[in-house]
Amino acid sequence: MLRPKKPVNREAAAVLRQLEHLVKTRAAHHYRLFAEISLGAFVTTEGQKREGWLAWRAINSKRVDFLIIDTFGHPAAAVEYHGSGHHLEGGQAAARDAVKRRALEKAGIELVEIQASYDATQSQWMVERALERYEKRASDSGMASGT
Numbered sequence: 730m731l732r733p734k735k736p737v738n739r740e741a742a743a744v745l746r747q748l749e750h751l752v753k754t755r756a757a758h759h760y761r762l763f764a765e766i767s768l769g770a771f772v773t774t775e776g777q778k779r780e781g782w783l784a785w786r787a788i789n790s791k792r793v794d795f796l797i798i799d800t801f802g803h804p805a806a807a808v809e810y811h812g813s814g815h816h817l818e819g820g821q822a823a824a825r826d827a828v829k830r831r832a833l834e835k836a837g838i839e840l841v842e843i844q845a846s847y848d849a850t851q852s853q854w855m856v857e858r859a860l861e862r863y864e865k866r867a868s869d870s871g872m873a874s875g876t
Contacts, residue, residue, distance in 0.1 A: 736765045740812040740845065741794055747849055748795055748808065751856055758864065759800035766796045768829065771804045772836045788832045791825060793840075797860065799867065806859040807833055808841045839863065 737745055745764055752760045769789030774781035795808040809829070826842075833840045839859045843852045 737794070738812065741810050744808070744810045744843060744852065745795065747853060748797070748856065751853055752797065755857075755860060758860070760805060760860070761798050763796040763798070765792050765794065767792050768832055771796060771798075772832055772838070788828065791829050791832070793829065793833075797856075799863075803867070804836075804838045805863040805867075806839045806841055806856065808843065808856060810843045811845060813845045837866075 752762050768791045774784040793807040794810045797805045799805050841855050841859045
């Protein structure tokens with residue numbers, strides 16, 4: 730039997746509210762926020778067909794907790810929340826995190842990792858700095874014009 734469930738747990742929902750507030754306060758940039766989004770939705774592969782498909786397949790099933798996009802739909806930053814139960818899954822969480830880190834790094838998308846021990850001010854500061862770096866890169870590369 731299928732039934733609806735919350736896409737994020739209680740701890741992550743608190744981070745979601747913080748990020749929503751942050752996105753609203755940076756209204757000049759018209760950021761949008763997504764939760765629980767597959768890397769395959771915003772990271773693509775290049776190269777030979779088979780190699781590209783295999784690489785995409787390796788990341789498509791991985792999700793980031795939150796994705797912030799700019800007004801043109803470009804990924805500005807990915808945010809992972811490592812809550813109290815994150816590392817209780819044995820080595821699986823560490824392996825998934827490593828794949829995400831590598832894929833996002835290769836795609837040029839900054840990953841902000843928020844630990845459960847961080848307070849709201851520290852978490853907000855980290856995301857704000859990531860968005861400032863994105864805004865500088867976007868301006869320098871011409872992405873700010875929608876390209």
